[in-house]
Amino acid sequence: MHKLLQGEPESRHFLLGNEAIARGAIEAGVAFATTYPGTPSSEISANLFEISKETDLYFEYSSNEKIALELASASANSGLRTLCLMKHVGVNVAADVLMTLAYLGVKKGLVLLTADDPFMFSSQNEQDNRYYGRLAGIPVLEPSSVDEAKEMIKYAFDLSEQLNEPVIFRTTTRVNHSSGIVEFKDIAAPQTKGEFIKDPMNYVSVPAVSRKRHKVLLDNLEKAATISDSCSYNFIKGKGSLGIICNGVSYSYVCDSLKDLGIEDKVKILRPGLSHPMPDALIKEFLKDTEKVLVVEEGEPIMEEYVRSVAQTEKIACEIKGKHKDLLSRLYEFNPSIVRSAVANFFGFENKSAKPVDTSDLPVLPNRPPNLCAGCSHRAVFYAAKKAGGAETLYPSDIGCYTLGFLPPVGMGDFVLCMGASIGTACGFSKSTGKNTLAFIGDSTFFHSGINGLLNAVFNNHDITVVILDNRTTAMTGHQPNPGVDMTELGFENYNQIDIEAVVKSLGVGYVQTVKPYNIRKTQEAIEEAMKFKGVSVVIAKEKCVLYAKQLGQGKKTVFQVNQDKCKNHRNCVNDLGCPAFYIENDQVNINPDMCTGCSVCAQICPENAISPVKIK
């Protein structure tokens, strides 16, 4: 049995935040869950995917976040408790659904989990998705810790049902990827068979219906505001004339700071866990007889501005600060030390924290940037494309492991925006500059939203080449399935498999060729031909991600070695490929046999033919 299904009620477990959230959803009786994978939310999906094999839970990796939320909207309106989860930027993709779903509402609990990533540990931006609650007019819940996350997600379902509105559950990386001790509670039996009751005058979002539904939404929001004032996740701790308002992980840093500074009895805290709508009455009570309030929130000054407006309406003269050059930044994530200094500074307490050691005398340390894996087929494609396109061609790229190709020595990737954007931006560059343009996009990203860009490119007759890096999985986020994946290899029946070449051809692309990227010459020739073609051309480089192949037990049995007698130290292999299996010893190139995956790419480009295969015993 899956580890999150084991364990008696009241038993205590050391869990990752994302495991705790998955368990919380199971305890809540979730029956339907959809997602598009994205860090830092991925482990929630991975666990629910596993659990769905053993239970009645319906779980699906949808091909993008918008589709995931569309399914969720239907299931929640058919009476099933539904979880839809994604990383913060995924909500941008799903936003079109969300804005009108708030009008239509839900019959049963629908929780939209957004995993925000302050500091951008693994994201292209650090947008603050609390704004989505305000934009859509729906509640936002924010847990401060791993154990609270598990309980709070259950409440999120209840709240959604109380209001008949979807609820946003907003985590940050430090909740998703922290571990702590949680206590298991009973698992509610999920209702798994839904029924949809037709009601077009409330469900079909034509203007006449939407006008009515918008009013319902605002009424629900008002109801939520009342709930916010009495919700146990919104509380005041301590008393005094100094106050801190904080949310999410900042609450932990604030509590620890007050303790470290020895001022727990001098400063009170207001912690909104249901942070939209904000608890007006509680804020008023908090501000009354308070001289100074510090608002500690990562990201945007959302609570700060709100609290200031409450003070203004209520004519409360109290100094309210948060985002300020001497206090807290809108940039990146906080930590206990940042918060402690801000608290000490603002209220005028002494900060005697330990000083970091002096690091000014350290030598320059070699970096350890992430690199494409040894033998990654992307490296081969980049090499061939560079030979074919040269330095003048523009190379928009996309989101995935291959984004790393922009780093030296590979240096392929000139413009990366968001999921699926390589094709649209390629069209824009080609039209506006008249230059040769070649877009890179992965298989999962192609299915996610690149396919729309390709369709547009064909219709508008753009002159671009698209190289689809089809590595048969969603590698970057941990090898989740996508519509091109052979699900039988993962032990699943009842899935279909989409053939990228057939899709591309059916869109009317004039030049399509599928190549095996480890064959450098053929790949280069295909890309050269494609670039000569006037109009949209597509090259599909098809080769399983080496890491995924290894996990499936399909790794190669050969490794390559440098024959030191033949090697003349041109170093083309090292300098052009940058495969991490290379190392230099006694001024000679060597290949680490533990890392080599036998792709043979370096052997093909060595001008001395000095690299050859050896069998592993």
Added chain:
Amino acid sequence: MSNITKLIIVAVGGQGNLLASKILGEAALDAGIQVQMSEIHGMAQRGGVVESSILFGDAKSSIIADGEADILLGFEPLESLRAVAKCNKNTEIITNMRPLQPFTSAIGLAKYPETEEIEKLLKAKSKNFLGFDATKLAIEAGTSLSLNMVLLGALAQRNLIPIGKDLIEKTIREKTKKQFAETNLKAFNAGFDKALELGV
């Protein structure tokens, strides 16, 4: 602050840092000690740095700011040195001294500092320093993959965290894969004995 112990573990992706952290977390749970842990593994599979922080005791935060680690446990000397900003003058450093070259220095584009220099700097920046070739002990125990256990052993010997040797051994036995348990325990004890032998 006194009842809180802050441990930072740094490693290169693939060195087994997260399992080591998890074992300490599980052991704390078993001992009834409050524990918070957080991990950052930006593309760890692709050779990046993996860092985890573990706070034993009455803390709510799960991360450790610069200058605030009580113990720095390093799986690789360069990474220990890179993380030294987490230390203050009272920090104890325990580290593997066997280098794992990053690609930049492996192909001669950057210079990996001499291990003697790394050792000198780490000693100068800490209250106590314990550095040894933990990879060698791991290989002797059966596999280089048990490096994490060797370092856990050394950590246990130094008696810096509120969890004893027996409990960590028990957790290793229960929570690591059956077929590796014996090797893991051997590696753990090798690390323990090495720390005992070297003293500080």
